[in-house]
Amino acid sequence: MLERGEVANSWRTERWDSLRLLTPNWQSRLPGHRYDGPDPDGYMSMGEVIEFVESFAKVTGAPVITEANVTSLRSSHNGYHLISSRGEIHCQAVIIASGACNKPSVPAFANAVPASVQQLTPFDYRNPDQLPEGGVLVVGASATGVQLAAELQRSGRPVTLSVGEHVRLPRTYRGRDVLWWMDASGIWDQRYDEIDDLTRARRLPSPQLVGTYERDTLDLNALTSMGVELVGRWADLRDGRALFSGGLRNMFTLADLKMGRLLDTFDAWARDHGRDVEVGTPERLAPIRVPETARLQLDLRNGDIRTIVWATGFRPDYRWLDVPVLDQKGQLVHEGGVVDMPGLYALGLPVLRRRKSTFIHGIEDDAREVVDHLARYLAVERPA
Numbered sequence: 237m238l239e240r241g242e243v244a245n246s247w248r249t250e251r252w253d254s255l256r257l258l259t260p261n262w263q264s265r266l267p268g269h270r271y272d273g274p275d276p277d278g279y280m281s282m283g284e285v286i287e288f289v290e291s292f293a294k295v296t297g298a299p300v301i302t303e304a305n306v307t308s309l310r311s312s313h314n315g316y317h318l319i320s321s322r323g324e325i326h327c328q329a330v331i332i333a334s335g336a337c338n339k340p341s342v343p344a345f346a347n348a349v350p351a352s353v354q355q356l357t358p359f360d361y362r363n364p365d366q367l368p369e370g371g372v373l374v375v376g377a378s379a380t381g382v383q384l385a386a387e388l389q390r391s392g393r394p395v396t397l398s399v400g401e402h403v404r405l406p407r408t409y410r411g412r413d414v415l416w417w418m419d420a421s422g423i424w425d426q427r428y429d430e431i432d433d434l435t436r437a438r439r440l441p442s443p444q445l446v447g448t449y450e451r452d453t454l455d456l457n458a459l460t461s462m463g464v465e466l467v468g469r470w471a472d473l474r475d476g477r478a479l480f481s482g483g484l485r486n487m488f489t490l491a492d493l494k495m496g497r498l499l500d501t502f503d504a505w506a507r508d509h510g511r512d513v514e515v516g517t518p519e520r521l522a523p524i525r526v527p528e529t530a531r532l533q534l535d536l537r538n539g540d541i542r543t544i545v546w547a548t549g550f551r552p553d554y555r556w557l558d559v560p561v562l563d564q565k566g567q568l569v570h571e572g573g574v575v576d577m578p579g580l581y582a583l584g585l586p587v588l589r590r591r592k593s594t595f596i597h598g599i600e601d602d603a604r605e606v607v608d609h610l611a612r613y614l615a616v617e618r619p620a
């Protein structure tokens with residue numbers, strides 16, 4: 237196992253200070269290793285996640301070579317040739333487990349933002365003290381965007397949040413964590429080959445969730461109650477002006493509709509499985525409040541906005557792959573983790589084999605199946 241940093245590198249180096257997992261502690265499980273502390277319903281801080289992954293590496297005796305940055309992978313005689321900062325390796329098979337979130341995704345027009353406005357991505361952001369006083373424009377309203385918008389608004393800076401397509405979820409539903417429902421009702425376990433629109437499922441943004449002691453719901457209503465201003469999706473930048481799409485109402489209706497459908501699925505599952513007695517009664521959230529007027533543009537030169545935080549998603553970094561396995565959008569082409577080159581595999585990508593594939597608890601089932609395939613390949617199919 238080659239790792240360019242230390243074990244749990246992304247949790248150590250690429251996350252902000254206040255971040256806690258949005259998955260509850262009881263759900264943090266790796267093969268043979270699970271949370272056994274006093275607060276199964278809590279959410280781990282980054283320090284706790286690092287400890288959790290480190291102890292898994294120790295217990296399993298994982299053969300990790302740290303500080304080994306892989307800069308090239310090519311196919312070679314009967315296998316693959318890798319170049320890393322710790323030397324070169326020849327091997328018969330490779331699993332690409334370099335993560336789905338290596339780089340923040342930022343739109344190209346960020347280059348044209350006036351120099352007077354500071355720009356940060358979630359990889360640079362640590363806490364509000366880094367920012368100048370004054371207005372902040374947070375772009376993106378998925379898990380990262382809503383969490384940073386709330387933290388920055390609480391720090392006393394007026395926050396404007398640019399909202400695109402998003403997934404609204406209550407933190408708890410009928411007295412249980414909403415992710416308990418995802419787990420119990422089997423939604424997390426839905427397989428990639430059973431999902432109608434897999435491309436769309438793989439692009440779905442993260443849900444608007446935060447892990448806090450109070451188990452608060454952090455949806456757009458919670459943010460507007462705190463004073464955050466909502467605007468539409470940032471569509472373009474012209475002459476120093478950010479131009480936002482209209483249609484917030486439609487976007488909110490869609491998010492509410494999808495959330496309602498999901499809660500209906502949970503209710504039906506509880507009814508059909510005789511679980512109604514052990515959970516609370518069905519409930520529905522008030523729709524997202526549409527602002528009376530939403531600004532369609534914002535002048536970035538007048539000093540109102542001092543900082544932009546791009547919470548527009550993450551993408552993998554495959555610059556080290558010197559094999560023809562990426563599509564036109566730079567995504568790895570694979571069938572349930574089996575890449576279209578003999579002996580090449582992937583793990584940890586969105587809906588790789590199941591809806592839970594990119595979550596900590598999702599790796600076990602995927603890894604077992606992918607490694608089975610790899611073992612068969614080495615035993616039977618590998619060319620002499």
Ligand SMILES: Cc1cc2nc3c(=O)[nH]c(=O)nc-3n(C[C@H](O)[C@H](O)[C@H](O)COP(=O)(O)OP(=O)(O)OC[C@H]3O[C@@H](n4cnc5c(N)ncnc54)[C@H](O)[C@@H]3O)c2cc1C
Pocket residue numbers: 238239240241242243244245246247251256257258259304305306307333334335336337338380550556583584585594595596597
């Ligand atoms: C902001 C954020 C919040 C998240 N919150 C949760 C959560 O609450 N619960 C949850 O279950 N999941 C969460 N996730 C998803 C989380 O990333 C995965 O659960 C988990 O970390 C995926 O593990 P991984 O090993 O596949 O990828 P990563 O953790 O990204 O690990 C990939 C490793 O590969 C290394 N690497 C990359 N390229 C190279 C190279 N060329 N050479 C050598 N090494 C390389 C990296 O240094 C890194 O250590 C979150 C993700 C993000 C970005």
